[in-house]
Amino acid sequence: MGIDPPHFVACHECDLLLKEIPLLPGGVAVCCCCGASLYRNTPDSLQRTMAFTLTAVILYVIANVYPILGIEIQGIRNATNLIGAVRSLWDQGMHLISVLVGLTTVLIPALQLATMVYLILPLLMKRKPPGIALIMRVLNVIKPWGMVEVFMLGVLVSLVKLKDSSIIIPGVALWSFGGLTILLAAVATSFNPRDIWEHLDEQSESGEDRCAE
Amino acid sequence: MRRVIRRRVGPIASELGLHSCHTCGLVSDAADGGHSHVQRCPRCESRLHDRTPNSVAHCWALIISAYIIYIPANLLPIMETGSFMDYRKDTIMSGVIHLWHTGSWGIATIVFVASIMVPLFKLIALTLLLLSVQRRSIWWPMQRARLYRLVELVGRWSMLDIYVVTLLAALVQISSLATVRAGNGAIAFGAVVVLTMFASMKFDPRLIWDPLRKESDHDYYAATD
Ligand SMILES: [Zn+2]
Ligand SMILES: [Zn+2]
Numbered sequence: 001m002g003i004d005p006p007h008f009v010a011c012h013e014c015d016l017l018l019k020e021i022p023l024l025p026g027g028v029a030v031c032c033c034c035g036a037s038l039y040r041n042t043p044d045s046l047q048r049t050m051a052f053t054l055t056a057v058i059l060y061v062i063a064n065v066y067p068i069l070g071i072e073i074q075g076i077r078n079a080t081n082l083i084g085a086v087r088s089l090w091d092q093g094m095h096l097i098s099v100l101v102g103l104t105t106v107l108i109p110a111l112q113l114a115t116m117v118y119l120i121l122p123l124l125m126k127r128k129p130p131g132i133a134l135i136m137r138v139l140n141v142i143k144p145w146g147m148v149e150v151f152m153l154g155v156l157v158s159l160v161k162l163k164d165s166s167i168i169i170p171g172v173a174l175w176s177f178g179g180l181t182i183l184l185a186a187v188a189t190s191f192n193p194r195d196i197w198e199h200l201d202e203q204s205e206s207g208e209d210r211c212a213e
Numbered sequence: 214m215r216r217v218i219r220r221r222v223g224p225i226a227s228e229l230g231l232h233s234c235h236t237c238g239l240v241s242d243a244a245d246g247g248h249s250h251v252q253r254c255p256r257c258e259s260r261l262h263d264r265t266p267n268s269v270a271h272c273w274a275l276i277i278s279a280y281i282i283y284i285p286a287n288l289l290p291i292m293e294t295g296s297f298m299d300y301r302k303d304t305i306m307s308g309v310i311h312l313w314h315t316g317s318w319g320i321a322t323i324v325f326v327a328s329i330m331v332p333l334f335k336l337i338a339l340t341l342l343l344l345s346v347q348r349r350s351i352w353w354p355m356q357r358a359r360l361y362r363l364v365e366l367v368g369r370w371s372m373l374d375i376y377v378v379t380l381l382a383a384l385v386q387i388s389s390l391a392t393v394r395a396g397n398g399a400i401a402f403g404a405v406v407v408l409t410m411f412a413s414m415k416f417d418p419r420l421i422w423d424p425l426r427k428e429s430d431h432d433y434y435a436a437t438d
Contacts, residue, residue, distance in 0.1 A: 010226035010233035085383035154376025
């Protein structure tokens with residue numbers, strides 16, 4: 001019998017079984033028992049997500065190559081970019097913290113952007129990239145650990161802490177981090193996992209692209 | 214005089230032998246792959262579980278570890294600042310107080326909320342949720358569900374101080390004039406953030422609602438004719 005009731009959803013927070021209803025563009029379905037949001041209708045989700053992701057990739061590169069902040073104390077200057085900050089923490093013997101910072105601000109955002117491109121670009125060209133399920137699972141696991149927006153706030157707090165003792169030279173990466181924060185939020189709101197699964201269902205139903213098992 | 218207990222209207226997926234996939238959301242028949250012990254989603258092949266396995270026990274273990282590490286995280290210095298003038302060690306709290314005294318009230322408040330209030334709130338909220346779930350409480354399910362959502366939402370912001378220390382330690386390295394080093398408190402503090410994040414991921418919010426269906430059995434069978 002395969003998939004039993006095809007048009008039901010179970011609330012992920014209270015397990016109430018609900019009948020799926022069509023939504024207007026931009027609409028959100030909410031569980032009537034606990035109020036959790038169940039699914040969304042995001043028009044042109046793939047196109048929008050792709051546009052945001054590609055812009056975010058550019059800003060990500062700038063944000064990681066150029067210095068975020070520089071300071072000047074009595075004529076002596078020092079500047080750092082994010083990777084430099086992670087490395088200097090490592091050199092100070094703070095390996096665990098260095099790894100934590102590197103993961104949450106450098107590696108995981110990169111992985112998020114890369115998997116987005118890998119998933120969405122082929123789907124836009126009506127192809128099915130291999131390993132969708134695995135990629136989606138990875139995205140689910142790493143999602144809470146990308147913390148660019150928290151890092152951005154950290155930069156602002158650092159600015160305030162430094163402002164009395166030194167002259168601050170804002171770097172190019174400071175602005176690109178600001179942009180990256182906004183774009184990653186845009187990617188998160190425009191990306192709709194349901195679209196990916198629906199594409200997958202459509203394509204396997206039409207018989208093409210079915211992987212041999 | 215009138216106590217309103219929210220009742221659940223409608224069928225519960227797991228009672229009908231249906232499991233929803235936590236990766237793709239597909240609702241499938243649990244008996245379908247019944248021959249093997251591990252059931253997998255027919256669409257994405259994720260493992261299917263009725264409820265997150267050992268959610269409560271794992272969550273407790275993580276919370277208790279976080280409580281223990283919370284003490285050194287607040288007592289040990291997270292940042293050591295040295296210059297030829299003076300040398301100071303800052304714990305999280307003394308850092309906040311220092312910011313306050315230098316007149317940066319807004320930022321002091323932000324750091325206080327993110328580094329002190331949020332971790333404490335998460336620990337207490339998760340403890341309450343775990344206790345209520347273990348006692349199969351039917352009290353205020355909606356409020357507890359909202360509390361859980363809030364825990365999930367704010368948890369990540371505690372990383373703030375870690376990033377501040379990272380940036381300052383990398384920037385303020387100007388030979389003898391001024392140096393900043395990360396202290397051991399940062400390791401403990403980072404551990405608290407990570408442990409509480411894992412704990413809130415491990416908690417299964419459906420456990421909040423499960424005891425309610427016993428109360429309302431009659432109601433919803435009547436409602437689903
Ligand atoms: Zn619900
Ligand atoms: Zn699935």
